[in-house]
Amino acid sequence: MSNKKTRLVVIGNGMAGIRTIEELLKMSPDEYEITVFGAEPQPNYNRILLSPILSGEMKFQDTVLNDWSWYEENNITLHAGKTVTKIDRQRCVVETEDGVSVPYDRLLIATGSNPIMLPVPGIDLPGVLAYRSIDDVEKMLAAARDKTKPKKRAVVIGGGLLGLEAANGLSLQGMEVSVVHLCDWPMERQLDQVGGGLLKRELEKRGLKFYLSRQTEAILGDDIGGEHRITGLRFKDGEEIPADLVIMAAGIRPNIELAKSAGIHCERGIVVNDTMQTYDPKVYSVGECVQHRKQTYGLVAPLFEQAKVAANHLAEYGRMRYEGSSVSTKLKVTGIDLFSAGDFNPGPEDEELLLQDAARGVYKKLVLRDNKLRGAVMYGDTVDGPWYFQMLRDGTDITEMREHILFGQAHLGDSGRGGAASVANMPDSTEVCGCNGVCKGTIVKTILDKKLFTLEEVRAHTKASSSCGSCTGLVESILANTVGGDYSTKQSKKAMCPCTELTHEEVREAIAKQKLKSMPELMATLSWKTQDGCHSCRPALNYYLLSAWPGVYQDDNRSRFINERVHANIQKDGTYSVVPRIWGGVTSPSELRSIADIAEKYKVPTVKITGGQRIDLLGVTKEDLPGMWGDLVNAGFVSGRAYGKSLRTVKTCVGSEWCRFGTQDSTGLGIKVEKMTWGSWTPHKFKIAVSGCPRNCAEATIQDFGVGCVESGYEIHVGGNGGIKVRVTDFLCKVATEEEVLEYCGAFMQLYREEAHYLDRTAPWIERVGLAYVKQRVVEDAAGRADLYARFLESQKYSQDDPWKERAEGKDAHEYAALAEIA
Template structure:
């Protein structure tokens, strides 16, 4: 029996491991395979790092090949080991810790490194690239501690980083040296649409801006531009491109230019060494998209197992992207120019834009924004050089509009020819998918991904794959349910956890973790606060709030600031105060030498710059003056904003100030899945901005209009109209019932706006408006829970401080109070 040859793969990324997969398909016994990866992780989908940053996925979700896969295929995996030398004469590689491993064939898949522009200050802490899991972890940590982020680079990667940081709560500015975003994938009209949509989502842009230096001492604090302008920056992400990682190959004497030079068999100038992926240069070209990397992997595998047939001759690529929820597609020479014709379709109301460049009645390029369903068809026409004369007048309306086929949009994929490429990343055509559905009896998107890899990489072809499932199976098609685990410690969803707490009578965090077989002993910074909230919500009279599962702001009853001091906000009922209260606040501010006293947007006074050691004594003084906490730090009722209403305003129709004070006194101290804000306006002019609050009340001549689900933050959302009531007591009842329904059914850290969008306004109306008995029961449960909730969190701590029993607060590395 012929002994196995030794194949060493340097690089545990997508290109290298795809090559290994292709080798195993062709000849599973050909090699004894050893893989060295510099990262301490299994092979994962780098394309999906953006959803991980945004909190939409976890690292576990994007792993392509887990430890078990390597073991089952007899592959030795060295995680977290960097190869520092290749000895071509002795045919071995050496790690930084001195391990030497021989090879018969060597595959270089070293990928690329992010370009870090050599500005002054580039080495400051807080300045990073966006390339791997470590970068994502650093960004997530920064988002928990800091406020201002600057992303340098307006390409795809930069926008994904900016979107993820925005979703993590940071204020993000994108700095781009050119006048349009994603200029390599979009023309200027499509880029303008994208910029407008992202601005509406809360991103800020500085176009045609030239960075001069990054400023800071112990950490980056600002970005300075060549025009002298400066903007604050606690985090700077450079996303200006990638550079092939060729240092190891150069040190080994392999021929390199911009990348490791390879021939059509993916062989380097050393016949025993092959290279694939972003590190290679083929016919003068470098590669950054997944599709050509996977094509290279197939060719390389053919030659490693000595089939010796395939040749890599470059790739015709299309780009199917999903930037922050917006579908984009581009392919070919979409910029056009002399000799080209441009066919354009634009529907501003739907934010849809399509442009095809045509030459001699053949599609040469395409840009699609908002509606990319026909992207695969346009790409097929372009690759095959199809003459479009016969259907040129309707081509912009898509394949479904050809002739009298009667097919709607959902069946566009069924009209594609069998050899049409559906998944560009993995090179999967329509026939492969349909055959797998029929022959393997596949019924879900996840089944198709597992068998064909279609839509398993960037996910942009998911819609087409689902269309093929629908057209092939008809009513047998099963839509894979969206099941989002509570956190990385468990596979259970928020709803499953809450149901188990209720059904099994679980009344402590350890009990929940034990019963539901938690993956980690103590949980994590995501699940511990959530479990604490769900237990408190289910058993308000019995469960004791676990301070160890609260974040530092809630534990300290004050908001920590970027310099380590705290912000203290006493509650002012409905924004109304008295000279005596103002004097008391002034005396406290002077006594504790508060550097900044500011009126907040919620009609209260914020004492900024308070030292941690002063918090208990300051709150003791404020309690003595009659103040309770404003919960500016809490997942609780924050503020009730009011206007002066009928008492003073000539337009006022009801006493909005008193209504707001009554609501605040009824609801203060309440714990909720996320922060909760209210407002009461005295007339439809809405000076208190009630229609962008979680619960808004607008006075009219005949009573009160009630509004729910607003958000005035980064992503502004106007409220939905709930109903109209006549009396002040009804306002209170509906408010308490709505808050209780939200508390009992929303997921932890889910604001009212996304909760209502998820469950639907008709459901909320049915529970609150239509079901009178149910509403009263919800209100009663809310009021009963308030008996224990309306205890000022500082009262006991202040009394303890007087007895010198105050315990200092420690913060663990996850930001939880320890």
């Protein structure tokens, strides 16, 4: 049966190689006959968790990612404990030291890296260990538990991430541990001098001894009791210290010997292109052995991204490119919060923001260039690490938050979780996700039990941060704390949904460039992986097509969320709520009377004023909707679209008509704005308000578009949000006339409609693209503004049909009636 399959041989049974196979099986489960060679006798385990095993917090079994049965279930032939010694590229065969030879059609090299063993005398003494595999850890544990010696002294050479984790683990196992390091402070690649100093002090408190700026000259040994053993270490300056165990943690080097001997082009690592292909087109490579765009990586997140790309090409999708990763690190030493990302040593053109609180043991440094984050170092309080990291990767313009950015996201108005300064110290019972009632303990347990690595996986399994998303940063911090630094946050290039590898931008660009005008056409042209998309991409695509081709694209009802499909808000019991439009929030006794009559006629259980100054009729059954709408339409109402990703309401205060403080006719202007904008579909809901004076009773400064009237004209504000994460608007500009307000409003909405991702509110969109960009497009570029405004008005021609009227007259009748009644 398998004769016809293409043969894939994977050299390396570690995290990168196996992850690639997992990704490949997801995409193309039957394409390959797969053989895996692993030098270690174990199945694939999570190398990141060696430190918790050493410190006694975990057992090896807890770190196994793919047990023996996984290989069997997926028909993978595993040669564990066999080292491949030769790749014969002419015959396309790999050979092991004990004579096994396997032919391949495609080869994947994932040989990882080797620890650097310093070339000093005594390096081959028994008791000199690396810190790389479970075998090393078991030897360390054996040495620590050796009862024959009263006092066990370990020396760790190398004060980097790995070295410190090893030192901490051995110290917890009861050994007396010294760390020898070449530089002036530990972890100099992840920390600046101040942060490194704080870390050193903390570790010294825990009993570690540091020998900094020291170079090892020799490892000393002697014959003791007929056994040749380590006795100590001598530095270049002549000083000697005693030791029973020496751990080499001076760094890693890509393991390229095998590839090199096969004539595959290598520099520091095996050189690959953006598709993870080596110079031999039949041979791919992923993981720590790889050199991509002059970079090598030693962390898990980039390696998983590489695995995804390699699998995509092995599955012959041929779409993805790996474009390098930016990485963040975290030290996995329980109780020490430390985070760093990007380039944190400022150059001459960079700026530095610093916060130092010696009493709390908190240190933060942000490095900026052109108002964008380039790097971050944090010690003691790392809860905002993922947030900084994301802004760093997105290239977010931070001008607006510069004053507060050091104090963290909580100070920018997050949902009141600012007290959780340190995730590590948070008790297990603390509720992290308020929407879904998920506690920290549950998240940690699930991450460990289910062996999760990514935010998406944690969301799927625990639901934490899957609803409103305001706790995303916190959940990421918990993930980072639990699995250690090398967790994967968002990919640098985020696909729209699992149906495609394309990003939102790429899809929008393709719609415009390739003139895609229907969903089946789009999915065929862009090779969608699923037959007809999913609940996540279909509404987005429907919106993108609609906004790109107004009047041409046929709206696809089946790709709309229920609320937009039936033009009412679904409630928890399956009934609906109905909100008629009340222009500018100004109504009349006769309007109110008809609403009251209709509410009584349909026995509406609850009538409520909404946050947007409208009236909500709750608890209407679906069958009653068309009839009720007919009555509302007859009374002069149109749909309030309280259910859609569309213009919701324009709130107003009474303004100069009545108010003794009012400066302009805010109600009149609000009604004009609402008449212009109603019915428009937007990437997410869109709310407007017009306040008649700076007292701002209509709360215009927390809307997507807000107008503040003053004596001399109208102040325009954009990008506010009163919801999950309160954000005050940015001031856009001031104009003199109502006509200008309408033009700026239309132009701003159109820019948002054309460029934001689906489900992006204006607030995160502006934070991403920067206010300066929006100002340039809407304020400074007058001709561009006029074009945007014209495009907005053009699209409005096709969107201001009242959906309620159409449905009261019979459109989509099947939506509102049962197919059959069976007694």
